[in-house]
Amino acid sequence: MTLTEKILARAAGKSHVEAGDNIWVNADVLMTHDVCGPGTIGVFKREFGKTAKVWDRSRVVIIPDHYIFTADSKSNRNVDILREFVKEQELPYFYDVIDDPDGNWVYDAKKGNLLRQYGSRYAGVCHTALPQKGHTRPGEILFGTDSHTCMAGAFNEFATGIGNTDAGFVLGTGKLLIKVPETMHFRFEGEMQPGVMAKDIILHIIGEIGFDGATYRAMQFDGPGVASLSMDDRMTIANMAIEAGGKNGIFEFDARTKEYVDARCKLNDTKATYNPVERDKDEKFVYELVVDLSKLEPTVACHPDPGQRKKAKDMDVKLDRAYIGSCTGGKTSDFVEFARVLRGKKVVIDTFGVPATPEIVHDLQVTRWGDKTIWEILIDAGVRMTENAGCAACLGGPVDTFGRINQPGLKCISATNRNFPGRMGDKESQVFLASPATVAASALTGRITDPREYLS
Numbered sequence: 033m034t035l036t037e038k039i040l041a042r043a044a045g046k047s048h049v050e051a052g053d054n055i056w057v058n059a060d061v062l063m064t065h066d067v068c069g070p071g072t073i074g075v076f077k078r079e080f081g082k083t084a085k086v087w088d089r090s091r092v093v094i095i096p097d098h099y100i101f102t103a104d105s106k107s108n109r110n111v112d113i114l115r116e117f118v119k120e121q122e123l124p125y126f127y128d129v130i131d132d133p134d135g136n137w138v139y140d141a142k143k144g145n146l147l148r149q150y151g152s153r154y155a156g157v158c159h160t161a162l163p164q165k166g167h168t169r170p171g172e173i174l175f176g177t178d179s180h181t182c183m184a185g186a187f188n189e190f191a192t193g194i195g196n197t198d199a200g201f202v203l204g205t206g207k208l209l210i211k212v213p214e215t216m217h218f219r220f221e222g223e224m225q226p227g228v229m230a231k232d233i234i235l236h237i238i239g240e241i242g243f244d245g246a247t248y249r250a251m252q253f254d255g256p257g258v259a260s261l262s263m264d265d266r267m268t269i270a271n272m273a274i275e276a277g278g279k280n281g282i283f284e285f286d287a288r289t290k291e292y293v294d295a296r297c298k299l300n301d302t303k304a305t306y307n308p309v310e311r312d313k314d315e316k317f318v319y320e321l322v323v324d325l326s327k328l329e330p331t332v333a334c335h336p337d338p339g340q341r342k343k344a345k346d347m348d349v350k351l352d353r354a355y356i357g358s359c360t361g362g363k364t365s366d367f368v369e370f371a372r373v374l375r376g377k378k379v380v381i382d383t384f385g386v387p388a389t390p391e392i393v394h395d396l397q398v399t400r401w402g403d404k405t406i407w408e409i410l411i412d413a414g415v416r417m418t419e420n421a422g423c424a425a426c427l428g429g430p431v432d433t434f435g436r437i438n439q440p441g442l443k444c445i446s447a448t449n450r451n452f453p454g455r456m457g458d459k460e461s462q463v464f465l466a467s468p469a470t471v472a473a474s475a476l477t478g479r480i481t482d483p484r485e486y487l488s
Contacts, residue, residue: 034215035282036250038309039190043173051214060172062202065158066096066110068177073117075200087206093125095158101420103141104430111137127155145434148419156389156421159183159359166302170285179274186266188285188308213279215250217317220257222326227484230265231467234272235331239341247277254284257325263292264365271360272449275338330470330482335462336453344470345482353444354475357386358426361447364395366468371406373472373486374413383475384435385417386424393419428457437461445474
C-alpha cells in the first residue's frame, strides 16, 4: 500500500485497502475556522440536536483566521459564533482573537491595519498554526473545512479539506466515509540551487501535470531529495497539492519530521504519541515523476490558474503590486529569503507583507541580521508589514482587507497559493504566483524578475 492507503486502512480498522474502496474512517482531528465554522456548527445542531455534544472535545480545533482584521460586522460576528459554541461545548483548543471569553470581537479601523489587534491566544493562519500548536501528528487523519488543509501532509499524515456538511457529521460522530484515492508518485533527487525555493518545486510539478492533473488523487512526495527540504519547504509543497486538484499530499516520515512534531507537542502540551507510516515495496502508483531539484529554476504560475508555468527569466511582465504572506508563503523562512533579496535595497511597487502567525511576527521582530532585525530590513526596503497575522488578501475578503486588490486590471506577483480570477480581490486583476525570492526581486524592478540576479 502507499502511504495514504496505509493511514486510511489503519483508520478504518482494515488490514488492507486499495484505490477506489469506499471506507469509513475515524478522524483524529477536525479543524474549522471563522468562514466555515458557523455553517458547520449549524449543520451539526440541525442534524444532531441543539443540545448535542461533539464526539470528542480534545479532537476539535477552532482557529479564526480568514476574515478577521476587517470592520465588516458580519465577519466579526462569525468569530463570536465560534466563541459561543466553544463555551457551550467546553472545547480546549480555540485560538480566539480576543482574551475575554465573554467578549465580542470588533476590529478597530482607527488603529489602522499595521499594528497588532489581537489577544494572547490568537494563532493566525490555521494551516500554519496547526503544526505550530502541536496538532499535526504522523500517521493520523486530519479533516479541515478548508481546501489547503492538505498542508499537514508534510507531517506524514492524511490531511484533506471537507465541506460544512461532512464537517458537521464528523463533529457528531468522529467518522467520515472516504473513497481511497489513487496515488501519484513524485520522487525528489538532488538539492535546490541558490535562488530556487520549495514554491518553485510545486509550481514545476503543477506545470507538468496541470491544475487538474491530480484530481481526487493522493500526491506522494519522497526520495533522497526530501532530506534537503526543511519542514517549511515540505509544508509549502503539500499545501499546493490542492492546486492540482489533489485529495491530499503526503511526505515520508524522517528524523526532521520527528524533531519538529515532538518539540511542538511538548511545547503546547498536546497529544505526544503517534504512529507514522513507512513505504511498502509493493506500492501501486497511477503516475510517477522524478524531479531533479538541482535542475529547477525560479518559476512563475501565470494568470489565470496555477498550471500556467513559465520560468521567471523568460518573462517580461510589468507589475503593479507584490505580496508575501499566507500559509504557503508567510512562514519565517519565507520572509528570511524575501529579506535576503531586499536587504539594503528599495522596492519600486506597492509591496505588502503578512506573516502567517503571531509567532512568525515575533521571529521577524527579534531576529537580527547585522545591526537590524529582519522586520526592520523589510520596513527600510519599503515593504508595508502588518503585525496582524492572518489570511488577509490571499483570498480577497472584505474591501478593507490589508493588501486586497480593489482596482481592476492590476497585476500582482504573490507568494500565496491560488490565482484564479478574483482570488485576491477585483475579478479583473491578475495574480502571478512565485516564490518569496522571486516576489522580492520583482518588487525591486517592477517586473517579473529572476531572483538569482540579486543573489551573490
